[in-house]
Amino acid sequence: MRSFLLPVLSLTLGLAASAIADPTLSPWQLHEQRSHIPAGWTRTRKLDSSVSVPLRFALSQSNMENLEALLYEVSLPASSNYGKHWSPSQIAAKFAPSAESIETVRSWLIGSGVEPHRITLSPTKGWLEVASTVEEAENLLLADYHVYDHETGTRHIACDSYHLPEHVIPHVDFVTPTIHFDAKIPRKRENQYTRVPIGQPGQGSTPKTSGQIGTIFDQLEDCDKQITPICLRALYGLWYQPVAGKQNSYGIVEYTPQSYLQSDLDLFAKNFSTGLEGVSPTLVSIDGGVIESSSPSFDYNGESDLDLEYAMTLVTKGQDITLYQVGDSVEGASFNTFLDALDGTYCKYDGGDDATQDPAYPDTASGGYTGNEECGTVKPANVISTSYGYNEADLSPAYAIRQCNEYAKLGLMGVTFLFSSGDTGVAGNGDYCLNPDGSQSPDGKIFNPGFPASCPYVTAVGATQVSPGQSVWEPENACEQVIYSGGGFSNYFSMPLYQKAAVEGYLAAEPISYPKDIYNSTGSRAYPDLAANGANYVIAVDGSFSLVYGTSAASPVVGSILTMVNDARISQGKPPLGFINPSIYSADFVGGFKDVTNGTNPGCGTLGFNTTKGWDPVSGLGTPYFPSLLSKWLSL
Missing domain, CATH: 3.30.70 (Alpha-Beta Plaits)
Known part of the structure; x- marks a missing residue:
């Protein structure tokens, strides 16, 4: 396997000291x-x-060689500067x-x-x-x-x-x-005007469904068959009412044409969410992002309905949810489109926008967004959850590295970024694996890591499940029902210091028997970082209830838990969490997660990796337990 492993902080592919020469x-x-x-x-x-x-x-x-150290200063529990996040102007001047x-x-x-x-x-x-x-x-x-x-x-x-x-x-x-x-691939819909692919960015990363259900079981003894909010509260100890909701913020990102239906939110609220009927998320439209209701279907409404129904319910009516709806109905959007809106130093093609790949606004096409590109106009929420992703191999190393470093800068500003780790185990979206020449195909044999999950400056969330016949009081297993938790080792990013001990512990306890040419064995960023349930979610979509599966369900659940931790911290005059990985991997947070020790994440013709005691490339550090995490983060 050809390795593209690059230093975490490398922004250039040929970084070297060099004087200006003729x-x-x-x-x-x-x-x-x-x-x-x-x-x-x-x-x-x-x-x-x-x-x-x-x-x-x-x-x-400039100063990118210091980025990791600067981020650790505000993120490591032992640091005297923990939580002293930077302002956007400080970021702009430094880099x-x-x-x-x-x-x-x-x-x-x-x-x-x-x-x-x-x-x-x-x-x-x-x-x-x-x-x-x-x-x-x-x-x-x-x-x-x-x-x-x-x-x-x-x-x-x-x-x-x-x-x-x-x-x-x-x-x-x-x-x-x-x-x-990484070009935008348009498609045609029923009305025949040009549309972006459903689920962009990252076609194939949206939730899977086993179909509609006629009867809802909303009892704890039925959580092995159907996951509802009460199951998640029991699994993760999330019994909390926010007290600082006006000072706190939680963001969910959706990419047009994916959008929710208010009637679905109301149907879900009627069954599971007291006080949320008729309540909508706060819409922040970015570059023409719209909530469409003209062509209801699971493909268009499933992801957004899932994310919002569970996020809004778990944080309760006391905490507003911000919906970042990104991209118009013609060009759609990329992750860079969203990042441009959050950080004024990243827009105007700075920080990764590729004029041949990323949408450019104003959009002169019929029905396109004719306003100027959003550029540092949107305030980032304290926690942002995204249920989409690319395959790492979809992007060039330079493009991925530059974007990854932007997540580090936002971490310096106090933002927690969560990304789902993917639903196809060690394979990429669409069950594509890598070939020796770096191409992707369904019959490839080389593990195909995902991005941004492989970026060391985001928190990647894998998937677990309550297996048939088990209860919420028993340990969860790796998700092996309809989907498999994405996880493995990056081909682009080296291993960050914060996870070195955990990953080396895994490799010592579970020596990997696969040939070294089918995965990156050279010491690279490993993911996911943690996990949450990703199977049998009951959601209201297009006027009825369905069961869905995916790490795209797990990410907003973890985001809800961290948002409630932020609520408690803010109510005590403490700053929001920001980048959490140095904390959760530290010795201070032992006991903050429920270990997952059963299951694998198959793909590329293999069983994938094993779960085991401690961190593993299937479930990360395990699933979050809110009471323990709350206590630990309040002590910082």
Whole structure:
């Protein structure tokens, strides 16, 4: 297996100390390359040399080598600066690209024949853009551009690899358009106007269903058949009424066209949620995000209904839920679209936006959002849960790393980010696994980790279940009913310090017998971090009740628990939790989780990994127990 393992904090693929040199004396070096054409795409023709191409150079940010240490200062329980989170202006000042990086890249471009008036620096100083032609871009990057067609009809411009002068490499994270293939794939709906794929980002990461149910069992003795709010309260000890709801915040992220139906929330509330009938989440529309009700179906309403019904019920009517509805009905959205709205230093193509991959607004298409792109206009909630994800291999390492580091910056600002770990065990979305050349296919044999779950600066949530014949008072097992808990080892990110002891303990107790070429055995970020129930959830969707399964159910449940911990802390004048991983892996939090020691997470023709005492790459540290976690976090 080819390993793409990169340092956690690396923002450049060729990071090295280098003085500015004469471009004519600086040899070109390979900066990024792609080993295969992604599934569904076909190279059709060479791109005409006269076609205009807006080249964008993502400049290396300053002080990234200190990011992990700075995050630990406010996140480690033993730190004297625990909870002393940063302001957005402090973040912007600390990590802006240096004047040296800007001048190095600019001078090279001018020395290569690019007129100064064709070079534009983004407002946040994160990108240099060049109004170029294909011929000039190929000469600058030693690349060959081709047109690629997708089976859906989408077209894309890309190259197999590109190069940069040796002295420029330390100052550039990546260049677009180049090797990246995380393109938005449109689809047609009944009214025949263009729509993004259901579940974007991360097609295939939305909940699974075993169909409608006629009878609801809302008793503790039936939790092995149907999970309802009372089951979750019993499992995780979440018997708590918020007292600081006006000062606290909990955010759920949905990507258009996925949206909830108010009638479904009301139907669920009538059965399970006293006082929530007629109550809606607080909508924050980002780049034209809308709540659609024109085409009700499980595919469009299942995820959002699930997330909101359980989150709203578990935090009760005393705590408002913020719904971040992201993207219009034409272009949809990417994770970067959401991050742009939260952090003004990340928008305007700074921090990871790829003009050929991420939606750009205003959207001039019929029915598109015609306003300006949201840029640092949205206040992030204290806890944010997202039930979507990509396969790591869908993205280039540079793209994933830059986005991952943005989660670290938001952690510095006191935001807790939760992501579901995936529903296909050690395989990727769609049960795709990796081939030796890095491509993905249903018959691949190499484990295919997920992203952002593999990012070391988010908390990844796996799935457990109350197995048939067992009760809520017995230990849960790894979810092996309809879905399998996503987990494993990253191919992009090295192991963060906070989980080193836990992962090494697992490897010593459960030596992995698989050949080292089917998973990354080189010491990489391991996930998930913790887990919660992900099987047999009763949800109201499209006017009736269904059973659903997925880590997409587990993530908002954990988010609800952490939101109530924040409520207690805020009521005592303490700051919100922020990035929780250094805490939960520390010795201070032993006993804060219920261990999961039975089950595996199959995929790629294997049984996947084993659960065991302590951390494992199926259930993480285990499932949260609210009374213990509350006591531990209140003591900090």
